Amino acid sequence: MTLSTRTLLLSLAITAVSAQRGHGPPGPWGPGPFGGGDDNDDDFASQYGPGANADFAAGDMESRRRLIIAHGVLAALAFVIFFPLGSILIRLGSFPGLWLIHGLFQLFAYAVYLAAFGIGIWMINSMPIDLLDNYHPTIGIVLFALLFFQPILGFVHHLKFKKYSRRTVWSHGHLWLGRIIITLGMINGGLGLLLASDAPAFTGFVPSRGHMIAYGVVAGIMWLLWVAAAVHGERKKSAAKKVVVVKEVETDLTPTHTTNKEYYAHRNDA
Numbered sequence: 001m002t003l004s005t006r007t008l009l010l011s012l013a014i015t016a017v018s019a020q021r022g023h024g025p026p027g028p029w030g031p032g033p034f035g036g037g038d039d040n041d042d043d044f045a046s047q048y049g050p051g052a053n054a055d056f057a058a059g060d061m062e063s064r065r066r067l068i069i070a071h072g073v074l075a076a077l078a079f080v081i082f083f084p085l086g087s088i089l090i091r092l093g094s095f096p097g098l099w100l101i102h103g104l105f106q107l108f109a110y111a112v113y114l115a116a117f118g119i120g121i122w123m124i125n126s127m128p129i130d131l132l133d134n135y136h137p138t139i140g141i142v143l144f145a146l147l148f149f150q151p152i153l154g155f156v157h158h159l160k161f162k163k164y165s166r167r168t169v170w171s172h173g174h175l176w177l178g179r180i181i182i183t184l185g186m187i188n189g190g191l192g193l194l195l196a197s198d199a200p201a202f203t204g205f206v207p208s209r210g211h212m213i214a215y216g217v218v219a220g221i222m223w224l225l226w227v228a229a230a231v232h233g234e235r236k237k238s239a240a241k242k243v244v245v246v247k248e249v250e251t252d253l254t255p256t257h258t259t260n261k262e263y264y265a266h267r268n269d270a
Helices: 003-021 044-048 054-058 061-092 098-126 135-164 169-198 209-269
Strands: none
Touching: 061 098, 061 169, 061 209, 098 135, 135 169, 169 209
16 A cells, blocks of 8 residues: 555545544534534634634633623613603603703613623624624614714704704704614614524524514514604694794784774774
C-alpha cells in the first residue's frame, strides 16, 4: 500500500469519526444545534467556532437568558405600556400642568427604552453572528434615532402652542412622529420574539406560543385604546374649536344688534 493511499484512508477515517461525534459544517447560525454541532456542549465558543466573542463565550447560558429577557421586558414596557399611556393621558386629561406630567412620563418611558437599547447593543457586539442582518435590531436602532428628536419637538410644540394658541408644524411633527414610533415599536417587539425563537442556541430563551399570543393580545389592546384616545382627543379639540368660533360670531354680532336697537329707539324718540 503506497503512502498516498494510506494518507487517503487515514483522512477518510478521521472524517467518519468526526461525523459520528456530530461536528458538521456550520449552518446559518454557526456550528451547533443549527449547524450540526454537539447539543450537549455548553461551551459557547466550541459551538460557534473560533470567531465567537470571548466575553460572550465566557458567560453561562443562564446569564445570557436573563439579559435577553430583560431586554424584551424593558422594551415591551416602553412601547406597549408607558409610551401609549403617556399619550392617552394628554388626550383624556384636563388639569393644570398636564403637559409637564405628560412630558416627564414620556421621558421615563424613553429612559426605560434606553436601558433595553443598551442591552441590545451589547448583544449585537457580543454575538458571533451579524444580528444587523435581521429586522428587529435594525428597527430598534431606527427607533432609538427617532426618539432622540421626539422630546425636542414636544418642547418646541409647547412653546409655539402657548404663543399662538394653535398647532404649528412642530405640533404635527411631534404628533405623527410619536404615532409612528409607538406603532413601529409594538411591531418590533413581535419581531424580537420571532428572532429569539429562531435562534435559541445563543439566546438561551425560546418564547413559547403562549408568550407570543400574550404579547400580541396586550399590544393590540393597548394600540386600540391609544388610537381611540387619539380620535376622542381630536374630536374634543374640534368641538371646542367650533364653540370658540360660535362665541366669536355671537360677540361680533351682539354690538351691531344693540347699536341698531338704540338707533331705532332714537328715531322713535325723535
